[in-house]
Amino acid sequence: MLKSIVTATAAICLTAAPALAEDYSIGHSKGAEDAPVTIIEYGSLTCGGCKYFHDKVQPTIEEDYVETGKVRFIFREVLRNDLDVALVALARCAPDDKFFEITDTIFENQSDILSAASQGKAMEKFVEIGTPYGIDSEDAFNDCYRDMNIRLDIIEVEKSADAYELHGTPTLIVNGEEKYVDDDFRSGETFAAWLDKQMPEASDTPEEQAQ
Numbered sequence: 001m002l003k004s005i006v007t008a009t010a011a012i013c014l015t016a017a018p019a020l021a022e023d024y025s026i027g028h029s030k031g032a033e034d035a036p037v038t039i040i041e042y043g044s045l046t047c048g049g050c051k052y053f054h055d056k057v058q059p060t061i062e063e064d065y066v067e068t069g070k071v072r073f074i075f076r077e078v079l080r081n082d083l084d085v086a087l088v089a090l091a092r093c094a095p096d097d098k099f100f101e102i103t104d105t106i107f108e109n110q111s112d113i114l115s116a117a118s119q120g121k122a123m124e125k126f127v128e129i130g131t132p133y134g135i136d137s138e139d140a141f142n143d144c145y146r147d148m149n150i151r152l153d154i155i156e157v158e159k160s161a162d163a164y165e166l167h168g169t170p171t172l173i174v175n176g177e178e179k180y181v182d183d184d185f186r187s188g189e190t191f192a193a194w195l196d197k198q199m200p201e202a203s204d205t206p207e208e209q210a211q
Contacts (some may be wrong), residue, residue: 027076028099028162031066036200040074040100040173045087046114047080047169048180054107056144060188065195075103078169083117086145088154090126093144094133100160105129146173174198 043050065071172179
């Protein structure tokens with residue numbers, strides 16, 4: 001069934017309209033809409049590098065930049081495999097204000113999910129993770145999985161990526177510019193040092209800062 005939804009999604013994509021100008025309403029957002037810096041993460045829920053970013057770097061971004069109004073953070077799902085499709089359906093079926101909560105749980109349990117999937121027991125993990133959000137049975141999960149609105153939302157996210165060159169996951173878009181994984185991603189501190197240089201005030205001349 002997982003393969004069939006990927007095929008169906010691809011077929012719909014063939015008839016989708018060309019990508020338009022950047023729309024920050026696409027994806028799942030946290031932080032002030034008028035923040036001076038917007039970071040879009042194109043990430044996969046089964047990607048080891050995305051888990052590293054989620055665990056080691058993102059907490060610093062959230063605490064020091066998102067919560068202080070300096071950064072708006074948007075997550076957009078990349079589908080690398082059939083398991084990604086299932087996990088995205090699961091996350092999108094949770095209430096909108098719980099999306100980041102359930103994706104946190106997915107990243108925390110990523111290795112267990114991959115192990116269960118390799119043993120043909122992925123459904124048990126889907127129900128375990130989904131139960132606090134009302135997705136408490138195989139039937140409930142399948143309803144999410146077959147939801148056409150979710151499929152169309154996934155297509156919208158996929159089309160938004162056409163404006164960029166994604167060299168893998170995670171790829172960040174920082175105020176419209178691609179940021180690929182490099183030494184800045186080693187830790188929250190190294191990423192913060194780079195991010196500070198992207199803030200508007202960092203490019204001000206001493207005369208402008210004095211005004």
